[in-house]
Amino acid sequence: DIQMTQSPSSLSASVGDRVTITCRASENINTYLNWYQQKPGKAPMLLIYGASTLQSGVPSRFRGSGSGTDFTLTISSLQPEDFATYYCQQNYGSLTFGQGTNLDIK
């Protein structure tokens, strides 16, 4: 299985901050990388697919980048509704997810 490792596991930030979450794959996955946002008690929601393509309806303050083994999700200016847990997921092989990054209010 391809292992996905996110960092940090948790992150505190303020409204208006720029934040970056990193995801590393245990082997080369090209750009077969997706990002999801999950709020408590809800199913995850797709934010970015193919490492950098914004899902329809997702605000442009979310940006994904990377290829190979190293990927980042950047939120350019945090809004109150962005405080949530974020997961990366690879689809180069059997689907696997990172362990999640919990983003909370400082």
Place this chain on the structure above:
Amino acid sequence: QVQLQESGPGLVKPSQTLTLTCTVSGDSISSGSYYWGWIRQPAGKGLESLGRIYTSGSTTYNPSLKSRVTISRDTSKNQFSLELSSVTAADTAVYYCAREIHGRIDFWGQGTLVTVSS
């Protein structure tokens, strides 16, 4: 709009088989280029894909669970199902059904909590 809804027992005894059904509306599980799958999430933990079924009926499973997982479908009801055998407390989780296209999950059910306990 595609909608998925999980149903099934919320409590299963250890060593028994967990069975869940996902009812899909707004799309057909037997047409298009989609996979229909199951993902679970233990409380406070991350997401784990269990397996999926393609519109052709072919299936793929998580290698770590392959011996215990079966995914099937009933196209006449536009439903697909999960069977997980020999459950233990470690299988307690919220179970989601979902639609996957090109490796990304674009629609999710609301999730259903299954507790394994005697």
